[in-house]
Amino acid sequence: MRIDVLGAVRALHDDGTPVDLGGPRHREVLARLVAAEGRMVATDTLVDDLWPDPPVRAVGALRTFVAALRRALEPERPPRTPPRLLVTEGPGYALRLPREAVDVHRFEDALTRARRTPATPSPATPSPATPSAVPAALADLDAALAAWRGPAYADVTAAAWARRERTRLEELRLEATELRARLLLDASAGAGAGLVAELGAHVAEHPWREPAWGLLARALHGAGRQADALATLRRARTMLADQLGLDPGADLRRLETDILRGTPPSPPPAEPRPPAGSPTTPTTWPTGVRLGPRTTVELARTLALAGGDALAHSRRDRLAAVRAAERTGDVALTARVIGAYDVPALWSRADDPEQSRAVVEAAERTLDALGPAGPAELRARLLATVAVESRSADLTGTDAEAHAARAAREAEALARGLDDPALLVFALNGVFLQSFTRPGLAPARDATGAEILDLATRHGLPNFAVLGRLVRLQSASARGDLDAAAGHAEAAERLAATTEASLVPVLTAWFRARATAARSTEPGGPSAATAAAHYRAAEDALAASAAMPGLHRGLFPLALLGLRLLHGRPAPTDPALDWGPYRPWTQSLVLLAQHRPQEARAALATAPEPPHDHLQEALWCLTAHAAARLGEPRTAARAAAALRPARAEHAGAASGLLTLGPVARYLAEAENCAERG
Known part of the structure; x- marks a missing residue:
């Protein structure tokens, strides 16, 4: 068997x-x-x-x-x-x-044996163990790699445990590929020529893996192509510097020195493996089905829950249904149509501000027509709609935000008086989206997420159970509790497999990239290049998801900026980066990285107060950091006042997508600057 x-x-x-x-x-x-x-x-x-x-x-x-x-x-x-x-x-x-x-066990055992194979110090002084150990290890690895017929557990697509195993085993497969190349190069100076094409393709597919660049350079050098080997190392250096602001690791630097001196390149040690469960490659998600216009909001709601391209159609069809209902003059019908679109909403900024404004205005007109004595259920749904849709950046402002917050509280109070769990979770969705009025509210959001999850679980509302898990993931991420956040991510993925919520794995991939970035600062943790690769994979998946376009733009550059700040490096200056809506708060740091302090000071002076959304702590921390670097005590004092309630949280981590590190670090910078002023 x-x-x-x-x-x-x-x-x-x-x-x-x-x-x-x-x-x-x-x-x-x-x-x-x-x-x-x-x-x-x-x-x-x-x-x-x-x-x-x-x-x-x-x-x-x-x-x-x-x-x-x-x-x-x-x-x-x-x-x-x-x-x-x-x-x-x-x-x-x-x-x-x-x-x-069992093929997977044979593969893992072969890799374990190959890892123990002694490396040859140089082709000129072979190890005594090389003649017998290396061929045996190579035969082992060749057989183990040949056993791969596709992704591990390829037909177990929905299970969270299988996704974790696929990720872990794919990382081991990449390690085995690189270890095989290292053993060949160690065993024979002439092996390089036969490996150049193979390693070139490997580097092109996995450009963030520093060991792969080193192996390609060694192969080129072994093939007598010293200039190409040095050019490869320069490409690696440029990629790391431009994308991450980081220098190559010690192994690549040592290899470049060896080649320049004309000494045989010494083999680098094997790369430490990242933690199990770390994403390594972008995932392609189904984009749904393109459907024509519909006239009922029920179908629009169904399409919205399906995600993908259907989500964009559902938004358009929803507004058409609302306008058609208003034309009938039937107030109760209009209220039901508006309130029927109870699609869980996670992000604190709407994708389509113009449509959000139109829906809020229709809901307000209908509330006025119903009057305060109107049916409590209809009023609660309309008020919850106002609270959810008012998250758009175009609807912010003191009066608009206060009105939306009152609508959320009133919807919750009405829903609690009715025996309708689905209505209550929809109202609590509005409460959650209106809980970004200032930094430091992660505990309050966690309590709301816990109630949404409890209600949804007890009353069979799987789409809102997903929402509850994601809210709790974000709250745990904000508090820096990565283990709790990872548990909620896995639970959300299991739910998403049954509800066909295709965006959930995209968001959890971002969370795992955020966790990898945080751990890249720890001794023995993954490298910054590995963290950047995970952010890149998550970015590609989000771009392909055809959903949440308001979230996508500017997020990847902001994540890279956070990664650089974690490692004490300046902002990225690549002109191709699209900072999107975050430019006002990042521009001063980009200009500082370009050694343009006067322009940076002017950019900081024009930066507005950050919007009250998932990333407000991150943007306040960028303001605090720039003010401290430029010696602007007034701006620093303003940032410090905003950040004090969030002292125990992590900047940007309330999004569950990225991190700039602890808020306390930036708060201390701002307070010191303000005191010196």
């Missing part, structure tokens, strides 16, 4: 004929047990991994799958004899197969 998961899940008899494993759930159970590497997986864990919202008879269904798998894996087993492969152990099940019978 052999089981393969490096590709679609399959089992093969000793003679190579396939085993009929049954349906998708049967294969998923088998795959989950393979991922446990022989350890017992509790029944409750298997149920949760198979069903984000387990049915009443989930345990019975699981037992049915296990029984069918046992028959498939051991067809010759006599009745009433205990199984030998898929066994019951304690409160769960375990798969008892030799490691060499």
Whole structure:
């Protein structure tokens, strides 16, 4: 018996004929047990991994799958004899197969053995272990890499555990590819010529991996192309400097020195692996279906929940339905049409300000027509709509914000008096979006998110359960609790797999990039280049998602700026970067990086107060940092006053998408500058 998961899940008899494993759930159970590497997986864990919202008879269904798998894996087993492969152990099940019978275990074991292979100090002085150890390690790696038939667990697409395993194993595959090249270069000075094309393609696909650049330079040097090797290292240096403001690592610097001196390049140590679960490649998400206009808001709501291109159509069709309802003169009908679009909203800035204004104005007209004695349910839905749609940047201002906040509180109060959980979670959505009136409100938002999640879970409202998880992810991120935020991210992904919320994995990929950026400052953590690669992958996925265009523009440059500040580096100055709506707060730092202090001072003087949204702490921190660098005590004092309530939070992390580091660091800069003034 052999089981393969490096590709679609399959089992093969000793003679190579396939085993009929049954349906998708049967294969998923088998795959989950393979991922446990022989350890017992509790029944409750298997149920949760198979069903984000387990049915009443989930345990019975699981037992049915296990029984069918046992028959498939051991067809010759006599009745009433205990199984030998898929066994019951304690409160769960375990798969008892030799490691060499599972392709993923063979791959991991081959990589482990290859890592122990001694590196040759230089081609001129080979290690005594090289003649026997290197060919064996290379044969191991070649066989292990050849076993890959596609992404790991390729047909288990929805499960969160499988996504985590795919990410982890893809990182190991890249490491194995680079280790194989290193061993070949260590073993033979003439191996470079045969590796140049392979490593060139590898670098083009994974440009943020510094070890890959070093290997390509070594291969070129071994092929007698010293000038090309130096040019490759210069390209790596330029890419790191332009994109990240960072110098190459010690290994690349040492390699360049060796080549310039004409000494045989010494092999660099293997790159440390990033934490399991870190994203490595961008993910392509389905863009939905292009549909023609519709006249009912119910269909628009359905399309909005589907996401992708359908979301843009739903917004347009929704406004058309509202206007058509108003033309009928039926106030109650208009109120129902406006309030029926209870689509969960996470971001504090609307994608389409013009439409948001039109919807708010229609809701206000309808509220006036209903009067204070109108039906509480209709008034609550209209008020919640005002609170949700007033998040647009074009609707900000003291009076508009105060009015929207009052609408949120009134909608919540009305909803609590009615026995309608769906209405209450919609009202709480408005409360959440109006909780960005000042920095430092992450705890209040977390309490709102917890109530949304509890109501949605108890009353079967999966789309709002996703919202509750994402709100709690953002709040935990703001407090710097990355473990709690990661738990909410995984739970949101499991829910999204059943609700077809395609944007959720895009947002959680951004969170994981934010977490990688934070950990890049820790000893032994991932490199800044790795963090930048994760931000780039998340940016590509967001750009391809056809949703939340108001979020997309300027976010990647802001994330890179935050990464640079974490590492004490100046702002990026690449003119191709589109700072989008964040330019007023980043321009002074960009000009400082270009050594233009007078222009930077003028830019800082014209920067307005940051909008009251997810990124206000980040923009205030940029203001504080620029004021401290330029010696502007008044601006520094204004930034310090705004940031004090958020002293315990992390700048930009309330978005769940990026981080500039602890607010306390920027607050201290601003206070010191203000005191000196």
